[in-house]
Structure formats: structure tokens, C-alpha cells
Amino acid sequence: MRAICIERPGSMSIIDVPVPVPGSGEVAVTIAYVGYCGSDLTSYRGLNPLISYPRVPGHEISGRIAALGPSVAGLTVGESVTVLPYFNCGKCNACRMGRPNACKHNQTMGVQREGAMTPTVVVPAEKIIPVSGVAARDLALIEPLAVGFHAVRRAGLETGETVVVLGCGVIGLGVTLGAVRRGARVIAVDLAAGKLAVARALGAAETIDASTTDVAAEVRRLTGDDGPQVVIEAVGADVTFRQAIELVGSCGRVVYVGYAKAPVTYDTKQFLLKEMEVRGSRGSERRDFEEVIAHLKAHPDVGAHVISKVVPFEEAGPAMAAWDANPGGFVKIVVALEATNA
Secondary structure, three states: OEEEEEEEOOEEEEEEOOOOOOOOOEEEEEEEEEEOOHHHHHHHOOOOOOOOOOEOOOOEEEEEEEEEOOOOOOOOOOOEEEEOOEEOOOOOHHHHOOOHHHOOOOEEEOOOEOOOOOOEEEEEHHHEEEOOOOOOHHHHHHHHHHHHHHHHHHHOOOOOOEEEEEOOOHHHHHHHHHHHHOOOEEEEEEOOHHHHHHHHHOOOOEEEEOOOOOHHHHHHHHHHHHOOOEEEEOOOOHHHHHHHHHHOOOOOEEEEOOOOOOOOOOOOHHHHHOOOEEEEOOOOOHHHHHHHHHHHHHOOOHHHHHOOEEEEHHHHHHHHHHHHHOHHHOOOEEEEOHHHHO
């Protein structure tokens, strides 16, 4: 069967790979759609320190169960599913603490192991999450939105609090949805007017165009002397890492869900003067997936707002190149593999 492959930075191609067969405790999934993640773009650019080449990308998965291996129970061939794409070791201290998303030896599909940009994948049965009542295309949104929901949970965000969300890519939009779901007031910040429009459509109370506005001054205007209780950074740049510390109010919480690609220098007195809390947020957990699924069932219009473009399998490479050339022009690109499976 064919697969999309990032051969090396800046180069993608279609290759042939063996058709996988499920073994004991495994499930074969026919892939319908796969979303391009920001980590895929980083890998394409040669800036992802976790990847080795060549690599089949893809961990934002929509599919159907094609076959069950021996010893698999409770699942049915033909069920619509998404996949929990993180493979933890089960032995390190994070795993022993019940936080497998922070596993020291985690391998994510499309990063440390082969991904789902191919007609069929085989995964352990415990990675399968059946989903009903959500459009097949939108199943590819569950994983990235769950990363945002997890960041909201890490922030301990409460009803009535104000959160500044730095970045309105899909992770930041997931943060926005998760925060609105908890009854928080969202101030969304981005450089792209189109992405800010999506954030407003998903419930952001206010938006700030960082390309034309002094973000700090506008946040002060919107929050008064108090500042926001929470800032969640979903860009992964040194400037927004520092900006999060500057924007958050006294005794507030900063959550980093993006990661900067180079060391970041801070004015460390802000940590003490504000007595702030700084937290990391990595990936997501099954309960985040389940919360996103419930939200998509209740709000079926989310996919129409978030997905910028659906492209066929053969155009996956050009679509990545277009995203690389104009990152602000797309919120989410989804690759359709259904015709490839026909």
C-alpha cells in the first residue's frame, strides 16, 4: 500500500509500505482522514528534535475498524474510531503516577514511530476510541483539540476566570473551546486575522491582532490592573514564552503547551514578584479525548469553522508545501484517504 513520507526536511513523497496485519490484542484501522499537525510542519521544516527521517507522519486520525486480532473483545468491525496515538512505556515514574502522557519514553505516531498517513494502520486495542455521532472528517480534530482541553485542565481554569490564549492554531482553538466550555472568558491573541475570526466563532469574548496592536496594553485595558488569572501559550516561540510571564496577573497561572525551539531568557524577578505558577502541558489523555467528543457532538459546527482545507492523498505533499509557505493562511489541513482505500 502507499504512504506519505517526509524523506528529509523539505521533501515529501509517496512510498510503498507493507500492508499490516493485526496480531494478538491488536486492531487494524482503515484510515478515512488524517489532519496535519503543527509537529508535522515542524518535522517538514527540519526543526523537530524528536523525529528521525524518513518518517510517515500523521497522528490526528479518523477511521473505521477493519479487522480484529486474536484476543480483542468489546470492539466491532466497521465501527468509526479515532486513535490515542501516544505509546507510553508503562514503567517510568510518570506512568506509575497515572500520567502516561508525560512518559519519559513516549513514542507518538508520526514522530518517533510511523504515523497514519497511509490506508491502514495496526494499533493495540487499548489505543482505539470508538466514536459515534461525529462526522468522519471531524474525527481527525479530536486529538489536536484534546491537547488544548488538556492544557485547560492543567491550568485549573474555573468559571468566571479570564484566560489569555496566545496563538489560535488548532491547539489554541482547542484551548479556547475548553475554556469556554468551563465558563471562562477568553481573550485570544494571534497575528492572523482569519484565525482570530475562528476564535471568535468558537466563543472567544475578545480577540487581539498582535500584528497591529500592543498586546500588553490591550490586555491591561481589557482586564484592568488585575490582569488575567491564566495565560496559556500555544505558539512555541521565545517572544510568546516571555510575553506569557509579562501578561499574567499576580498569583496567576501560566501554562505552556507550545515549546520554544531555542533557549528562552527571562526577567526572573517576575516569577517572585507575581508569585505565579508555571506549568507545562504535554499531549492529552483519554479523558480529554472523551470531553472533546462530547463537545463535538453538542456543537457539530466546530469542524466547519476549524478545517481550512481537505485535500486528497495525492495532494498531501503540495498541501504541506503550501502550509510551509503561508502558515498564517491555514488553520487545519486534513488529508482524505477514503478514495485511496477504494
